[in-house]
Amino acid sequence: MAQKIRVAILLSGGGTNLQAIMDASRSNRIDARVVSVGSDNPEAYGLKRAREHGIPTFVVDYQTIIKGIRGRSLKDLVPEDFDLETVLARQTFPSATSDRIKAERYFCTRAIAEAALLREMAAYPFDLLVLAGFMRILTPYFIDHVNTDPSQPRIMNIHPALLPSFPGVDGYGDTYRYGCKVGGCTIHFVDYEEDTGPIIGQKSFEIAPDDTIDTIREKGIKLEWQLYPECIQLFAEGRLRVVSKTYRLEDGTEFNRKVVEIAA
Ligand code: GAR
Numbered sequence: 001m002a003q004k005i006r007v008a009i010l011l012s013g014g015g016t017n018l019q020a021i022m023d024a025s026r027s028n029r030i031d032a033r034v035v036s037v038g039s040d041n042p043e044a045y046g047l048k049r050a051r052e053h054g055i056p057t058f059v060v061d062y063q064t065i066i067k068g069i070r071g072r073s074l075k076d077l078v079p080e081d082f083d084l085e086t087v088l089a090r091q092t093f094p095s096a097t098s099d100r101i102k103a104e105r106y107f108c109t110r111a112i113a114e115a116a117l118l119r120e121m122a123a124y125p126f127d128l129l130v131l132a133g134f135m136r137i138l139t140p141y142f143i144d145h146v147n148t149d150p151s152q153p154r155i156m157n158i159h160p161a162l163l164p165s166f167p168g169v170d171g172y173g174d175t176y177r178y179g180c181k182v183g184g185c186t187i188h189f190v191d192y193e194e195d196t197g198p199i200i201g202q203k204s205f206e207i208a209p210d211d212t213i214d215t216i217r218e219k220g221i222k223l224e225w226q227l228y229p230e231c232i233q234l235f236a237e238g239r240l241r242v243v244s245k246t247y248r249l250e251d252g253t254e255f256n257r258k259v260v261e262i263a264a
Contacts, residue, residue: 005236006035008126010117010134015046017132017158020225021232022053030229031236036124038117040136058120062136065113074108079115082141084108090140092193107139114142128235131157131190132228135169140192153189153197153242156235158228160185160220162202167195172220176213183207183216185224187231189242189260198242198258201231239263 004025009018018037024030037050040062047057069077078084087107113136121129129146131138138155147153161171162184168174175183184204191197203223207216234240239262247255 004031004033005127005232006125007032007232008121008124008129009034009037009046009050009132010129011037011039011044011046011132012041012135013044013046013133015044015049015132016221017224017228018046019049021130021132021228022049022055024229024232026053030233032128032232035126036121038120040113040134046132056124060113060116060120062113065116066109069109069112074105074112078108078111079141082108082111082115087111087140090144090192107141110137110139111141114139114145117142118145127154128232129155130228130232131155133158137194138190143190143192151242153191154235155190156187156200156228156231157190157195157197158185158187158224159195160217160224162186162204163188163195163199172217173213175207176211176216181207183220185220185227187227191258198260200234200240200260200262201227203227234262 007021009021011018018034021030021032022034025033034050034055036056036058037047038058038060039047040060042059042061047059050057084104084107088103091107143155146155159167159171161175162182163186166174172183182204184202186202187200188195189197189200203226205219205223241261241263242258243261245257245259247257
């Protein structure tokens with residue numbers, strides 16, 4: 001068996017994807033082992049699952065951090081290597097361009113929390129960072145620290161919908177409410193926008209007339225448990241390559257897209 005890659009995990013909730021990854025690792029279905037599990041939520045059940053497997057855990061409680069810095073000068077609290085202008089130039093959230101004060105506050109507070117995440121994660125070196133139900137958006141400050149070589153992204157996220165449909169916080173709910181006949185889940189590399197990075201893998205399921213929001217979630221999460229280990233294994237085998245592609249319409253309009261190629 002090949003040397004196992006080291007996987008760091010961040011999550012916010014129940015951690016059933018973490019469980020699927022730990023199980024796949026234990027039974028040697030993937031050449032990967034989980035080296036740390038962190039959360040923004042001290043109550044996340046996923047932390048307990050990790051501890052039961054003897055995996056080190058840590059919490060960076062965003063809520064407490066954000067509350068604690070209210071009314072204080074953010075400039076004194078942001079990490080030394082944080083440069084607001086660089087982050088603002090890289091990020092693409094619409095609200096940041098329309099309201100500079102809000103954007104400053106948002107990116108400074110997140111950088112403070114993200115610096116704490118990076119400090120905790122530094123104790124457990126990793127090859128791949130897996131977001132397994134981590135319900136915080138990571139800013140360019142954090143992403144650039146992890147993706148030291150931008151041509152080789154190493155942060156994966158799972159999203160409960162067939163992206164680019166239904167980004168955001170409730171993919172299965174949005175799929176159900178729209179009345180889709182097919183739902184699914186997506187694993188992608190994380191980039192500077194929300195749920196937009198290059199797609200690594202997707203799985204889909206049919207939605208029957210009698211499906212409910214609960215049965216849709218159930219169908220979806222079962223596929224997530226298969227898809228995440230599969231994508232981690234592709235990464236471990238060094239088979240994922242992100243390439244830039246340009247598509248030209250007849251009227252000359254060009255689209256640039258980053259596409260993940262999977263080597264045979
Ligand atoms: C999963 O359905 C995952 O797709 C979703 O959170 C759930 C976590 O479940 N992620 C997102 O919505 C990310 N925006 P789990 O804690 O049982 O693995």
